[in-house]
Amino acid sequence: MIFDSLDRLSLYAKDFPALKTADVILKEDLLSKEPGSYTTDDSDCRYNIVHYETHVGHKDFEIHQREADLQIMLSGGEIMKAATRDLALQAQGYDADKDIAFVKGETMVSYTARPGFFALFLPGEPHAPGIALTDTAEKAKKVVFKIKV
Numbered sequence: 001m002i003f004d005s006l007d008r009l010s011l012y013a014k015d016f017p018a019l020k021t022a023d024v025i026l027k028e029d030l031l032s033k034e035p036g037s038y039t040t041d042d043s044d045c046r047y048n049i050v051h052y053e054t055h056v057g058h059k060d061f062e063i064h065q066r067e068a069d070l071q072i073m074l075s076g077g078e079i080m081k082a083a084t085r086d087l088a089l090q091a092q093g094y095d096a097d098k099d100i101a102f103v104k105g106e107t108m109v110s111y112t113a114r115p116g117f118f119a120l121f122l123p124g125e126p127h128a129p130g131i132a133l134t135d136t137a138e139k140a141k142k143v144v145f146k147i148k149v
Contacts, residue, residue: 001082001127002120003111006072009118016120018045018147022070030143031074044148051141054078054132060102061126063088067099068147069121071129076140077114079131081107087126099146113142123149 002012006026013019021042035051054076061083071080083105091101103126111119112133121127132138 070145
């Protein structure tokens with residue numbers, strides 16, 4: 001997993017070329033874009049705009065096998081939790097169509113996600129995004145780029 005500020009995203013493009021596509025898309029007005037799934041000219045990069053209420057309390061970790069998640073808050077904030085790859089070995093019920101499995105486990109790292117920053121979760125890295133910052137759910141909007149690696 002990688003956490004950093006958006007102004008440094010291009011530094012990671014040498015290792016993940018599809019980040020160049022994400023960087024171009026991020027120059028658009030994504031905040032006013034309707035929630036939904038979008039494709040790009042790059043077959044290794046697609047994205048989802050999601051508008052939701054954060055979840056109060058613990059969430060199960062999600063794990064992907066084929067794609068990395070580049071998660072960027074457009075408005076609001078949330079806690080994103082991550083665990084070690086060892087936890088992924090316990091995941092069950094992998095849905096190949098959605099490239100996702102879920103698992104309960106111990107949090108190793110918590111990250112406060114806000115606009116202007118990004119989190120990149122690689123395949124096999126358990127992560128639990130969308131957790132409320134306080135005891136109250138809040139509205140949030142984010143873009144999640146799905147990147148083949």
